[in-house]
Amino acid sequence: MPFSVGEIEIPTWKDDIRPIFKADCGMCHDGDSESVLNTADSWRDQIDNIVQLVSTGAMPLKRDPLTPSEVATIRAWRATGMLQ
Numbered sequence: 001m002p003f004s005v006g007e008i009e010i011p012t013w014k015d016d017i018r019p020i021f022k023a024d025c026g027m028c029h030d031g032d033s034e035s036v037l038n039t040a041d042s043w044r045d046q047i048d049n050i051v052q053l054v055s056t057g058a059m060p061l062k063r064d065p066l067t068p069s070e071v072a073t074i075r076a077w078r079a080t081g082m083l084q
Contacts, residue, residue: 010080010083011076011080011083012084013040013043013082013084016073017040020070020074021037024060024070025059028061040084044082048078051074054066054070
């Protein structure tokens with residue numbers, strides 16, 4: 001009898017990461033910010049730093065930390081090739 005655990009969803013910028021950015025990061029890292037992170041390419045350039053900061057709760061500043069699920073989504077996006 002075959003065994004199946006279902007399909008594994010690979011996170012994408014558009015469907016998974018951008019909504020996290022908009023909800024939790026955009027107020028400081030969009031537009032006129034010194035550290036603009038509003039595109040997938042800008043996240044790719046900073047992904048190790050972003051993962052470290054959100055994993056430790058250092059970001060977002062002056063807001064509730066990301067949920068474990070959100071952090072896991074960002075980590076999975078990095079691990080699966082950071083698709084658009």
